[in-house]
Amino acid sequence: MDFNIPAMSCGHCAGVITQTIKALDPAAQVNVDLASKKVVVESSQDRQIVAKALAEAGYPAQ
Numbered sequence: 001m002d003f004n005i006p007a008m009s010c011g012h013c014a015g016v017i018t019q020t021i022k023a024l025d026p027a028a029q030v031n032v033d034l035a036s037k038k039v040v041v042e043s044s045q046d047r048q049i050v051a052k053a054l055a056e057a058g059y060p061a062q
Contacts, residue, residue: 001040001041001042001043001047002038002041003039003041003061004061005017005038005054005059005060005061005062006062007058007059007060008032008034008037008039009034009037011034013034016057016059017032017039017054017057017059018032020053020054020057020059021039021041021043021050021053023053024043024049025044025045027043028041028044029043
């Protein structure tokens with residue numbers, strides 16, 4: 001699943017996003033592209049659950 005995260009602006013943001021996804025699914029593969037503000041996630045979790053967790057962490061996804 002691909003997410004655009006406009007609020008992601010630095011390495012710290014990327015780390016928080018990665019930790020948030022890993023808390024939901026420790027086996028998830030998370031690829032962050034800070035320049036394009038995109039995150040690609042391979043996870044068994046539902047997209048809506050991941051998006052909700054990101055929003056709760058302060059990084060609403062589009």
